[in-house]
Amino acid sequence: MRFTSPTxxxxxxxxxxxxxxxxxxxxxxxxxxxxxxxxxxxxxxxxATAEATAASGDFSDLKVVMILDGSAEDGxxxxxxxxxxxxxxxxxxxxTVEFVEEIAPGQTATNAFEDAVTSGADMVIGTTFYQDDMLxxxxxxxxxxxxxxxxxxxxxxxxxxxxxxEDGRYLDGMIAGMLTxxxxxxxxxxxxxxxxxxxxxxxxxxxxxxxxxxxVQLVYVNTWFDPAVEQQAAEALVNAGAxxxxxxVGAQVYATVAAQAGGYVIxxxxxxxQIEPEAWASSFLFNWGPYYVSQVQAMVDGTWEPALTxxxxxxxxxxxxxxxxxVTPEMLEMVETKREEIRAGTFDMFAGPISDNTGAVVIPEGxxxxxxxxxxxxxxxxxxxxxxxxx
Amino acid sequence: xxxxxxxxPRAKPSMTVRAGVPFVALLVALGLGAVILGLTGAAxxxxxxxxxxxxxxxxxxxxxxxxYATPLILTGxxxxxxxxxxxxxxxxxxxxxLGAIAASGLALQLPAGTPAVLMVGAMLLGGALxxxxxxxxxxxxxxxxxxxxIITTLMLNFVAxxxxxxxxxxxxxxxxxxxxxxxxxxxxxxxxAMPVISGRLHVGFAIAVALAVLLWWVLRNTTFGFRVRTIGxxxxxxxxxxxxxxxxxxxxxxxxxxxxxxxxxxxxSGVTNRLxxxxxxxxxxxxxxxxxxxxRLNPLGVVPVAIFLAAIATAGGSMQSIxxxxxxxxxxxxxxxxxxxxxxxFVTNRIGLRPAGPPEPAVTAAAxxxxxxxx
Numbered sequence: 234m235r236f237t238s239p240t241x242x243x244x245x246x247x248x249x250x251x252x253x254x255x256x257x258x259x260x261x262x263x264x265x266x267x268x269x270x271x272x273x274x275x276x277x278x279x280x281a282t283a284e285a286t287a288a289s290g291d292f293s294d295l296k297v298v299m300i301l302d303g304s305a306e307d308g309x310x311x312x313x314x315x316x317x318x319x320x321x322x323x324x325x326x327x328x329t330v331e332f333v334e335e336i337a338p339g340q341t342a343t344n345a346f347e348d349a350v351t352s353g354a355d356m357v358i359g360t361t362f363y364q365d366d367m368l369x370x371x372x373x374x375x376x377x378x379x380x381x382x383x384x385x386x387x388x389x390x391x392x393x394x395x396x397x398x399e400d401g402r403y404l405d406g407m408i409a410g411m412l413t414x415x416x417x418x419x420x421x422x423x424x425x426x427x428x429x430x431x432x433x434x435x436x437x438x439x440x441x442x443x444x445x446x447x448x449v450q451l452v453y454v455n456t457w458f459d460p461a462v463e464q465q466a467a468e469a470l471v472n473a474g475a476x477x478x479x480x481x482v483g484a485q486v487y488a489t490v491a492a493q494a495g496g497y498v499i500x501x502x503x504x505x506x507q508i509e510p511e512a513w514a515s516s517f518l519f520n521w522g523p524y525y526v527s528q529v530q531a532m533v534d535g536t537w538e539p540a541l542t543x544x545x546x547x548x549x550x551x552x553x554x555x556x557x558x559x560v561t562p563e564m565l566e567m568v569e570t571k572r573e574e575i576r577a578g579t580f581d582m583f584a585g586p587i588s589d590n591t592g593a594v595v596i597p598e599g600x601x602x603x604x605x606x607x608x609x610x611x612x613x614x615x616x617x618x619x620x621x622x623x624x
Numbered sequence: 625x626x627x628x629x630x631x632x633p634r635a636k637p638s639m640t641v642r643a644g645v646p647f648v649a650l651l652v653a654l655g656l657g658a659v660i661l662g663l664t665g666a667a668x669x670x671x672x673x674x675x676x677x678x679x680x681x682x683x684x685x686x687x688x689x690x691x692y693a694t695p696l697i698l699t700g701x702x703x704x705x706x707x708x709x710x711x712x713x714x715x716x717x718x719x720x721x722l723g724a725i726a727a728s729g730l731a732l733q734l735p736a737g738t739p740a741v742l743m744v745g746a747m748l749l750g751g752a753l754x755x756x757x758x759x760x761x762x763x764x765x766x767x768x769x770x771x772x773x774i775i776t777t778l779m780l781n782f783v784a785x786x787x788x789x790x791x792x793x794x795x796x797x798x799x800x801x802x803x804x805x806x807x808x809x810x811x812x813x814x815x816x817a818m819p820v821i822s823g824r825l826h827v828g829f830a831i832a833v834a835l836a837v838l839l840w841w842v843l844r845n846t847t848f849g850f851r852v853r854t855i856g857x858x859x860x861x862x863x864x865x866x867x868x869x870x871x872x873x874x875x876x877x878x879x880x881x882x883x884x885x886x887x888x889x890x891x892x893s894g895v896t897n898r899l900x901x902x903x904x905x906x907x908x909x910x911x912x913x914x915x916x917x918x919x920r921l922n923p924l925g926v927v928p929v930a931i932f933l934a935a936i937a938t939a940g941g942s943m944q945s946i947x948x949x950x951x952x953x954x955x956x957x958x959x960x961x962x963x964x965x966x967x968x969x970f971v972t973n974r975i976g977l978r979p980a981g982p983p984e985p986a987v988t989a990a991a992x993x994x995x996x997x998x999x
Contacts (some may be wrong), residue, residue, distance in 0.1 A: 298945050302902075304950070329947075331944065331945055331946070331947050332944070333941065333944035333945055333950075334944065334949075334950040335950050336941065337902060337903055337905075337906045338900065338902045338903045339895065339896055339900060339902070339903020339904070339906070340688075340691060340692060340895050340903065341903070341906065341937075341941065342903075343824075344678075344688055344692075344938060344941050344942075345941045345944075345945075347684075347688075348678055348941055348942040348944075348945045349945045351674075351677070351678070351942070351945070352674070352942070352945035352946050354945070362806045362808070362902075365808070365898075366903075383805060383806050385804075385805065423793075424789070424793035424794055424807065425793075425794060426793065426806070426807045427805055428805070428806070453794070455786065455789055455790070455793070455794060608805045609805070623794055623795065
């Protein structure tokens, strides 16, 4: 749900306003209270905040504005970025960090970047593909530093960042491969493009590394977030025999559907360990905080340089939610070993030979997808995935 | 003796009432909003200043608001003209997407050296045609078979969205830039970009206003307009009068779709410069229905209502940067919009206290005069 559209404003929220008008001031207070809920998943995730070392000094002149395309409380993508923003606030005492939520790309985003600058921001961070909406604003405001997710055109005051989902996905795949009894894993993805395909490939490679008989049933649901459609996809995957559900979309339905079916669920930068504790298996989490803090620190020190940053496990960009009760210590040990190998660079998940699911060799023996060119991969699905890239 | 509230319609609201009521309504909304803001710990005056600066204060702010209003004027007109004839086109959303697909397709297909006037003209025409055709899928069954156009136009929105998403996210279509790591549309050539009036405000705004005036004139002064109004008021009477209802229905829904299609073309040419599903699918079409309703289906009324809504939307974003939560922002926006539109009731009606007692004689002063004169 996006509240960027003025329709909702007129239709839905006029209702809320009416309520506020009709009721006494106590009720207004209630409305105001519910308007600022605490994060439901705050405590559960990583120890990222603990890693943050508070810089000394007073940073009350420092302001960072973070622009999000959804709710900061979505329990997934945006919540991960919000944690990163909170880490900035923790690391720079006195600094102001504001979150601008529900901003669709396009003119709305351009205005939001402009408003952030007007409000006195020293740094503005966009957490989705806002590059084309903000380069103009950045050019007009050379004294402000801008960062956006997955952009590729830098400028004197513009840098971009992206995370290597596949580093986490491989390990989640291992868990799924060890947990499945039917040897069928369901995987719902949004749209077929490089990052999504690459993550599904890494997941499948991980699953097959521990369980060669496993099949990953992949469906593209053609949405970013649509609980009704995702529910159908999740149920269809269960009906196809999947006893572990993974996803790269957004809704929480995979957890509930997996729980009802007595199976397991793997998140996409989610922590549903408190929501469906029995069904919960694992999820990698994006850990943007250390990167954000390093960027703010460089800005404060005057050493900030524009860069394209692509970070994986070794860079601290990938973290993990608590594992579910079904994950045994033996499983954890295997995952832990692999995690250390990926971190140390001694294991390369894309080392050839790798075939796609039509039997064609896509990465020959001795070849690989180097870390720095990973974003150019993949327009193929690895052997073991039941599904195809449409179009 | 008790008294009770009575509501009587105002025959002809005075200018003071016309101008004064919305102003008072806005003050009421801001007053209530201040309470809400205060309770959430924000400083109301700072927030209001920021909202004003972001949407109305200065050239840049006005450019932002009018640019945002441009597609809303067009989708508002699309709803107004169809609803005037009681043809409920809920499909402006999808018709806008089709207009954007056609316009960006033309811009990418025509030689980049085509003169801007021809290029932009072709995009607008292509957008209008595509929107009209998309509306036609619902209009033909409605006109000749009596199919419920509310259902069909609504359903076609989802088809249009899926089509647009497919072109950018789901395939390597001609619209998509294959070199980008994140799926994005190909950038249209410079000659396809809408000329600029000032800063970010493009000629599309002037086109939208001109279309509003044109539509108003057509509905008011032409035979076609008379037919549309007659069908809207009474289809049976229209049929009795020999008006060809099916063809008028087709024409009106095509015009409605074309207006929405032009909105899509203008967004591509003036704002996004590429087919960009995420920035187009922000419910511009559905918002047009709200605008048309508030404007009482009057094409001239659509323009100020769309600008007002755009100002609220533009102001809203700025509040978050100074720490107001998005939920409070949307509540504030709703409060302002609701108050000002509800204020309209007081423009057209007079509310007074009347002491309880025997009902007043059901004759007006004028009628009484007439009676006196007759006696």
